[in-house]
Amino acid sequence: MRRLKVFKRLVIDSLDVITHGSKKYHLWMALLTLIMLIGMYCYSIQIEQGLSVTGMTDRVSWGLYISNFTFLVGVAAAAVMLVMPTYVLKDIDFKQAVLIGEGLAVAALIMCLAFVVADMGGPSVLWHMIPGIGVFNFPNSMLTWDVIVLNGYLFLNITIPFYILFRHYQGKKSKKSVYVPGAILSVFWAVAIHLVTAFLYQGLQARPFWNNALLGPRFLASAFAAGPALIIIVLAIIRTYTAFKIEDKTLKKIAMVVTVAAQINLIMLISELFKEFYAPTHHSESAYYLFFGLEGKTALLPWIWTAISMNVLATIILTFHKLRNNFKVLFFACFLLFVAIWIEKGFGLIVPGFIPGPYGKIAEYTPTGIEIGVTIGIWAMGAFVFTILARTAIKIETGELRYKKDK
């Protein structure tokens, strides 16, 4: 009973926190709301007229939505890079960053689910996918695995921080015996969401571009580069705008993680390029299309080369301690890396899988305005969710928000 009361108070208090703030905060939230509304309008058009308002066709049947979904799974998985050292290795440096990281994971997962729903042809019959009520084609379909691991991960990432914050809110210490097992579980889980999502593509013998054993590991490497890179940027922003203290040491440690992951990612990229271009086969055509274009169709060329140059540049910057320890340079490198991997693991991965088609037909894909509108709307929603979560968490952690018995 008492818990319930505390919970009620917490909800009321956080509502208070969310709705009050500086002018800048309000402006930011208003902006996000506006973008979300535009996204919703675009989505309503899509619902009305069908997916024909997007650039997808029978030839390229997945586009921007699934690309963003794939990338965001990676971002979500990255939170774990912070969880492990903090909770398990007693490395207290990261403690502050962890709550932020897990908030980021929650936001990323919500975006993932939104992207999947946006991509569905029949969102009104989505209940067919709910186990028990509908028919869940488990374990045959990798998509059902994905549904399970994503929702499980979402659950973990909500409950662990919630437990900690809830204790802190009441001015109590959180018990290790409660959250450490959860944290350890979520470490394995994060790897699982990533591998399973990679298997979604890797398991299709119809698409040689995806059907290679390196896809899963490369997913992991790029995720552990892009995710923490985003966390560094977010922490830097939080550090400047709030009272939340994040030490330089923490940022440097995360930067280390990013560096190693980025280096591994680059090695795998080289291995992939070698395999595709040293002895090109019929199956290398998609890679040819991606990197050099086929039959004069070159839509992805500028994107992928931008991504690769950014990727290489960022990895070089990160590799040198001198450069990495300069925060301005570090943030720049993180930004480069994030964008590069968004391109590479987003539509640089999904679209070429369909080009050329099963019989060699080359039909290109360009997203439409409505598709882009929905996509940006979902990103805004993610930012919105994250802002709310982070704001409440920070207020509790800094001690500004505490349970008061009789107010």
Added chain:
Amino acid sequence: MSSTNKKWFSLNLNSKHKQGSSSCGCGKTSGGCNSHKEPNTELSEEEFFDAAVDASIGEERHKDGFDQVFDVKMSRRSAFKKLTASLLIGAGAVNTSCSFLAGDESKEKAQIDWEEQFKGNYKLMNNDEKKATVDRLVRSYQLRTGKTISMSSTNAEDDVLFGYAFNISKCQGYMDCVNACVEENNQDRNSQMQYIRIHEMEDGKGFNFNEADDNYYHEVPAEGHFYMGTQCFHCDNPPCVDVCPVQATWREDDGLVVIDYDWCVGCRYCMAACPYDGRRFNWSKPEVPESEINKNQHYLGNRLRKKGVMEKCTFCVQRSRAGKNPACVEACPTGARIFGNLLDPNSTIRWVLENKKVFRLKEDLGTEPKFWYFMD
């Protein structure tokens, strides 16, 4: 039999019903196709017996499992229905309070829509449920347009496995099959959806799909070219079926790979998984002029689709299960297309498989298409 451990190379056409019978679905008279393998020395009599029992009733066992799940599912589903019953009652109340405006027909329409929205997966329905949904759809069409269609829910027959053969030497690229298919199967006219693609290839370059043209608009047969048609090959080991998260697409016992258009959630995973470009998606609301609608329909076949669902060639299930040839076979003026029951030793398709040098596309993928090509 051998298909469980060596499914890559041997299409065991008999595995469903004809275990132990003497004829073999592969078309060879005896022993030539691996599916006739006698118990080899490694298996003792007993083991072989077990294996044989397993092979012949394995499917049924499997089904029993399904039925169990199915029962649970149905009860849960009805629980779900009950949960939302309050909503229904609310809607009903609104409906009755306005009943002087809304006639009986619109009430019935609403009732049908409701039941259709929450019905189960056709694959798991028993015959009564199948009939009920078909009746509802027919009635719904009647209420909406005043016209009557006939829709069947005929199940797969025993001892039938459909297969298809395509004579590359005969095909002249007339595309009569494509047009017949569109008319027969009520495909969307706006997006000009077509199940069949005819690839025009250059003589002397072999089967070079990369350079083939599947969208030509000139007089055929073009000098120095030959033609090859593709469509859904009704794979015996279909990758599209495995990936579907809701089992909205499956392989029927007569070998047809079908889709329940009402159960599909439109994720297009099956489209990505098909190596043969066999599937088509309804990107917008499909439209067929009322006068052109083929009213002789099957639930799994050419009934009218809605937007956001997958569809594909069904070997004209509405025709083939009624003992007729698919529309493309009937329409072909050159006789390049051959369709029939692979388990019937006297069928033309069996003759072709036994006497021609047949091949299939992308056999290395292990999908076991039931669609063979051959030349005179």
